[in-house]
Structures are given as C-alpha cells and as structure tokens.
Amino acid sequence: MDSYRAFQQEFDLSMEALCRRILDRHQTTIRVRKAETAVANLGRIIDTTLTLANRKGFHSTSLRDLSEQSGLSMGALYSYFDSKDTLLLMILGQVVDAIQQVLTTPDVTTGGVENRLRALIARHVYLTERMGPWFVFAFMEAKAFSKQGRDMAIESELWTEGQLRDVIADGIAAGAFRPQDPTMAAALIKPMLQDWYVKRGKYRRRGVDPDGFVAALVQAVGAMLGSSPQPA
Amino acid sequence: MDSYRAFQQEFDLSMEALCRRILDRHQTTIRVRKAETAVANLGRIIDTTLTLANRKGFHSTSLRDLSEQSGLSMGALYSYFDSKDTLLLMILGQVVDAIQQVLTTPDVTTGGVENRLRALIARHVYLTERMGPWFVFAFMEAKAFSKQGRDMAIESELWTEGQLRDVIADGIAAGAFRPQDPTMAAALIKPMLQDWYVKRGKYRRRGVDPDGFVAALVQAVGAMLGSSPQPA
DNA sequence: AGATATATAGCGAGCGCTCGCTCGTTTTTT
DNA sequence: AAAAAACGAGCGAGCGCTCGCTATATATCT
Known part of the structure; x- marks a missing residue:
C-alpha cells in the first residue's frame, strides 16, 4: 500500500459503503425498511448535508x-x-468508524518503526483525501457537537495521536530516532496531518497531490525525529 | 524579547487597548460618543461574545x-x-490588526535567519496565547464569515505563511538550512503554530506553558529545516 | 449657583420572519 | 387492498432587529 491508487483499491470508502455502515449503526432510528432505498437516500441526504x-x-x-437540494421532502x-443533531452524529460516527477501520491493520502495527510511521502518515493522508468533506465537517462542527459528540471527537483525536506516540516511542527505544518526548513529537505531527484536509484548497492551488504531500511529510517528520537515513 | 513575560511588557494587548483600536476603526458605526464609555462597554460586549x-x-x-450575560439591553x-455580522467583523479585524502589529517589528525582520525564525515562532505563540479566545473565534468562525470577512482571513493567513517562507528561503540561500521547497516547509510549520491555540486545552492538561511550547517548536523546526547547531 | 434645556445613553416589548419538527394525507410498492 | 414511503402545510418557539420611551449627563441662561 504505497500510493493513493493502491489505497483506494484496498478500502471501499464509497458513499454507498459508508451509508450501509451508517444504516447498520442506526437501524433503530431509521424508519425505512428496504435497505436498498435507505442506503440510496442516505447517500443523497449526507452528500447534500x-x-x-x-x-x-x-x-x-x-x-x-x-x-430542497436533496429532493426529499421534510417528512x-x-x-x-x-433530529438534526442525530444527522450530525451519524456523520461524525462514520468518520470515527472509518479511522478505526483504516488505521488498525497489520501494515500499521507491524514491521520496522520507519515503515510503521510511514504507513500511519500515508493512510491518514489517503483516508482524509478520500473522505475530505466528512473530515472537514467533523473538524469544523466539533465545537457545536452535543456532549456525546464532543467526547467522541476528543477520544478519536487522542487515539490517533496515541498511535503516533507509540510508534515514536518504539523508534526511540530501538535507537532509530533521537531521544525526545514522544508525546510532544506526536502532538506536533498531528496538526500537520490535519492540515491536509483543513486547508485542502491551498495545496490544490499549489499543485500538491496526496502522494506528494505524503512524501514531503515523511521527509519532514523523519528529519524532525532525527531518523537515520532510509536504507536504499 | 525572549520570554512570554517580556512579550507582555512590550505589547499592550489588554482588552481596553484592543477595544480602543476597534473604536477607532468603527467610529462611523458606533453611536456612543464618549470614548471612555464606549471602550468600557465594547470590552463587556466582546468579552461576553x-x-x-x-x-x-x-x-x-x-x-x-x-x-443578558453582558448586562446591556438589546437596544x-x-x-x-x-448588525450581528458587524460585531463579528469587529473582532476579526482586531485579530488581523494585532498580527500586523506584533509580527512587523525589527526583531522579526533583521538579524540572522536563526534568530528571525525564532522570533517569528515565539511572537506567534505569545500573541495567540495572549489573545487566545480571539484567535479561536477567528479560526472557528472563518467559514461563516461574509465574503469580506473570509477574504480578510485568507489574506492574513497567507501573509503569516509568507513571512515564514521568506525567512526559510533566506536561510537556504545563506546555507543555514538544507536546500528544500520553502513554500512547503512554511505550509507544514503554520499548522503547528496554530495548534497552540486551537488545541490549547490539550497542552494545558499536559502542563506545557508558552515558553515550553516555543522551545519544543524551535527545536523541531530547526531539525526539520536541517539547521546547523546554534552557536553557544 | 440654581434652573432649565438639550444631547446622549440605555431600555425592552414587540415586529416580521425562519427555524426544527409534526402529522394527516397522498403516492408508490408489494 | 394492505403496507411502506414520501409529501408539505402548518405549529410554536426563538431569531435579528427596531423604535418609542426613560434616565442621566452636559451645556446654557439668568
């Protein structure tokens, strides 16, 4: 999994697939019985939202x-x-779900620290590229969430940062990275990852694509952590 | 200017001083004639907002x-x-004003690149620490601004990133930093600076103070740019 | 200095409007 | 024809904003 193309083939993050999972998670609130109809309309609703x-x-x-925009009536x-709040929680819930799905697989949890770190960064960029509007939504509306939603967002945020911290700590222990505070290092890397979707337009205007951003980020993070040069 | 304490003595960013500048800039819309009264009440209004x-x-x-919360009547x-939108633009305008005031002074524009970079980072952190709620407000409400407000926010954002890029480019030219794309480097540093106020709570919980964050950031950015070790 | 007149600041009920949400009805599917 | 899905006018609440009014500070006149 070493390019955005390969990532897209490995994970099905199409609107249909995502809405099917949302339907699973909200079977009790969604009153439409036919799954096919429900998934199709959920797609229109969420896309418009x-x-x-x-x-x-x-x-x-x-x-x-x-x-008006989605073509479905109020009823x-x-x-x-x-409720409108439930709609918001559906979207947020699926973002958290996708993060777990993509960042919890062998590539990320096994192998050398250099590769684990690279995989973590690449997958985060690719995931947020594929689900851009979902992540922008979650990030921008976070403050307005109900307590339930805010807790979910904070937990997910800290979980991702924890993944980074663990890899960095392992790398320091193995002598691959310069000794330093892994928590602070992870805290500084996280916002650079987030910048990819928060300021997506800026990078598009400058002609930077996902793989280009991953390359720049891996390079910068490597230098920051004091990693020894990659084996050719 | 090498600590948060020194910064606070150099720049008057008290609510009163900030509101006095807002009053200057909005003399035509503000209908209260006595400056003393206007500044005091503007302070209550903005603090509450x-x-x-x-x-x-x-x-x-x-x-x-x-x-209700500010103690002033609707009228x-x-x-x-x-209009409510004007209130928003008053706050945003003062944020932009303060950025210009703090990041356009001799310390930042003269001297060696290492020191200029350090000054830029330190002042950004100190400024956003002092005016925390203002910056959080500007960042979070940016998408909801009217076109006028959004343009102001984008321009200010790019201006700050441009300051970083210029220092980095100068440093590369002078051989102080490893050759690289200064635009991309600046783009990656900016979100780390923003993280200080966007996620202020996280750092507080971990006991990181402004000077500690500046130290960690200067260290990380130095490594990232491949700067030669500082002269003792 | 005290009385009067004028300008300034503050008040808050109420206007027109839009919001999230409901529910009796109609259309479509089985 | 029964069940499922979609419809959309209408409800009460709450919104941004206004305006006729009162209270207070300042200026002017005897």
Missing part, C-alpha cells in the same frame, strides 16, 4: 434547504433521522 | 443571550454595532 454545511456551517443549513428526511 | 461563541458557536449565540447593543 456535507456540501451545504461545509459551505456555510451545519447550524446555518436549514432542513428546508436540505430538503421523508425525518424517516432517516429523528 | 468570545466566551459564548467559543462555547457553542457564534451563530448559535443569540443577541438575547449576549444582552444598547445596537448602539455599538449595526
């Missing part, structure tokens, strides 16, 4: 706008969620 | 909440701004 919310904020997006929308 | 907006978002903060509020 992400577009409108990322343009002017979730709170400023009215359900009438959402109804139909309420067959898929029981 | 930052508190409420950073808790639940600016859009979700009603002017009735603001009125009195409208003597200080002519």
